[in-house]
Amino acid sequence: MPRYEFRCRECSSVFEVNRPMSASGDPAACPTGHQDTVKLLSTVAVTGSARTVSAGPAPSGGCCGGGCGCG
Template sequence: MPRYEYRCRPCDTTFELNRPMAESSAPAVCPQGHEDTVKLLSTVAVGGSAAAPAAPAPRGAGGGCCGGGGCG
């Protein structure tokens, strides 16, 4: 189930709730009981990276030009 982050306007508390996507925009009550809350944007959507870091090149079993057999 997705986790959503909310901020309470009266007490400025940030809190998270697990709820179905269909209920993501439904009113959320903060832990202090205030009903004036807003849903925050996900940090993944705001601060995500455009490209993943490159994976290291695979390493062979060794040996270089002669496949590990001990050249010359």
């Protein structure tokens, strides 16, 4: 089950909530009882021994590979 990270705007504590992806946007109460929280963006690290199959050169340009026109 995915884990989402939240920060309380009242006490600044950071906490994690495990919930299904279908509930990812639902609000989460601070463990100390505050309701004013915000979901944080977090990076995901994936490790393992899977082989990478290359289909050609990686896209280049911009922050997202140039697909959005930003680069």
